Amino acid sequence: MSAAASITREQVLAWLEDVKDPEVPVLSVVELGVVRDVLLDEDRVTVEITPTYSGCPALQVMEEDIIAALATHGVHDVKVRIVFREAWTTAWMSDEAREKLRAYGIAPPLVSVNDDTTLVPLRRARIIACPRCGSHRTVLKSEFGSTACKSIHACLECREPFDHFKDL
Amino acid sequence: MDDEEVSAESSPPAAAIAGSAAQGPTSGVSDNPLFEYLCRLGDDRLVLGHRLSQWCGHAPILEEDIALANFALDFVGQASAFLALAGEVEGKGRDEDALAFLRDEFQFRNVQLVELPAGDFAFTMVRQYLFDAFDVLLLARLAQGSHPAIAGMAAKALKEATYHARHSSMWVERLGDGTEESHQRSQDALDHVWAFAGELFATDAVDSAMAEQGIGPDVASLRTPWEVTVRETLARATLVVPDEKRVVTGGRRGRHSEYLGHMLAEMQILPRSHPGATW
Numbered sequence: 247m248s249a250a251a252s253i254t255r256e257q258v259l260a261w262l263e264d265v266k267d268p269e270v271p272v273l274s275v276v277e278l279g280v281v282r283d284v285l286l287d288e289d290r291v292t293v294e295i296t297p298t299y300s301g302c303p304a305l306q307v308m309e310e311d312i313i314a315a316l317a318t319h320g321v322h323d324v325k326v327r328i329v330f331r332e333a334w335t336t337a338w339m340s341d342e343a344r345e346k347l348r349a350y351g352i353a354p355p356l357v358s359v360n361d362d363t364t365l366v367p368l369r370r371a372r373i374i375a376c377p378r379c380g381s382h383r384t385v386l387k388s389e390f391g392s393t394a395c396k397s398i399h400a401c402l403e404c405r406e407p408f409d410h411f412k413d414l
Numbered sequence: 415m416d417d418e419e420v421s422a423e424s425s426p427p428a429a430a431i432a433g434s435a436a437q438g439p440t441s442g443v444s445d446n447p448l449f450e451y452l453c454r455l456g457d458d459r460l461v462l463g464h465r466l467s468q469w470c471g472h473a474p475i476l477e478e479d480i481a482l483a484n485f486a487l488d489f490v491g492q493a494s495a496f497l498a499l500a501g502e503v504e505g506k507g508r509d510e511d512a513l514a515f516l517r518d519e520f521q522f523r524n525v526q527l528v529e530l531p532a533g534d535f536a537f538t539m540v541r542q543y544l545f546d547a548f549d550v551l552l553l554a555r556l557a558q559g560s561h562p563a564i565a566g567m568a569a570k571a572l573k574e575a576t577y578h579a580r581h582s583s584m585w586v587e588r589l590g591d592g593t594e595e596s597h598q599r600s601q602d603a604l605d606h607v608w609a610f611a612g613e614l615f616a617t618d619a620v621d622s623a624m625a626e627q628g629i630g631p632d633v634a635s636l637r638t639p640w641e642v643t644v645r646e647t648l649a650r651a652t653l654v655v656p657d658e659k660r661v662v663t664g665g666r667r668g669r670h671s672e673y674l675g676h677m678l679a680e681m682q683i684l685p686r687s688h689p690g691a692t693w
Binding site: 300 | 463477480481483484485486487488489490491492494495562563566567569570571572573574577580581
């Protein structure tokens with residue numbers, strides 16, 4: 247039986263909610279905005295994804311996880327296509343997704359995307375609230391963190407170090 | 415390879431300049447300018463990304479180790495996208511891995527600037543800044559170009575390049591306007607790489623074809639805005655722009671310094687020794 251004949255785009259998107267970002271396991275690939283579209287034709291499901299960062303090593307894992315997740319729902323002819331139509335931005339992240347990040351201990355990206363190219367060092371430009379105590383008395387420790395999408399900060403109030411999901 | 419190790423002792427010897435005069439085979443530049451252009455875009459990033467990756471575990475402080483590894487990841491990721499497209503455009507069944515790992519030195523199209531050994535931290539940051547300042551200008555123009563896939567990749571890479579330029583300019587300023595030692599090392603690095611930076615703005619028939627089709631900018635026109643930005647940063651860093659009129663070219667046609675072959679030997683050995691290996 248052709249898989250795509252009996253399923254809908256919405257159904258596939260709902261299934262993909264179970265595929266988490268391996269590096270930020272509280273967010274699904276849909277919430278993160280990595281999944282850009284799902285295309286159905288007679289015998290194939292094509293999932294279009296876009297990388298968060300060009301070199302994101304999680305992309306390949308996400309691709310494999312998407313194929314595995316759809317297989318559990320009986321969809322076996324799946325193609326994952328990497329697209330660059332629009333550059334991924336943290337502006338696509340919903341308030342709900344931001345709150346999940348904060349609860350997980352990662353300061354979410356700010357709502358306004360930092361897209362100025364004036365090259366002002368970040369330490370002079372952004373105030374990031376501590377995800378644990380909410381204090382704004384925080385300092386940037388490193389613009390680059392454990393993954394491409396995070397920077398490292400410390401809270402002067404509760405003394406905890408924390409990650410921030412960078413605005414991009 | 416000993417001579418490829420990141421060294422805290424010295425910048426690459428000035429002999430690197432001699433490499434520019436080396437006459438070697440060129441790959442018979444392809445008659446497909448779009449393929450050539452995509453290889454240039456990809457190879458600059460691949461080679462610079464590999465040089466940056468050599469700092470992993472060697473950087474002076476942990477945060478910089480992480481930062482340089484992040485830079486490397488961005489560049490290799492960008493290279494992968496551009497080279498994948500190059501392979502499609504060429505239409506001979508080569509994918510990004512085949513282009514990265516199975517071409518020889520004279521088939522690489524990167525500028526010589528990016529293949530120079532990583533040197534000391536000052537050399538790495540000065541070279542990086544000169545490239546990043548160019549990259550921001552180039553990508554902004556490519557992102558508005560007429561080729562949708564290239565424009566999309568460039569828009570993505572531009573966001574990363576902005577982070578890179580911000581970080582490398584901060585270090586150039588800090589090291590240049592730092593201690594006597596850090597100032598001297600930065601000045602030496604600048605004196606050494608200035609002639610190489612000129613190749614970024616050298617144009618030929620491939621660039622003209624891309625400019626005519628509205629895909630990419632006339633890179634020569636980026637020189638002035640680049641110099642304005644770079645000179646401002648260097649002035650803040652108390653570094654003196656060398657009075658250097660020479661421009662070292664050749665990389666775009668496959669003529670490289672003595673360093674690229676050694677780097678590729680290290681970078682390519684696994685897929686060449688074990689073709690098709692997976693893990």
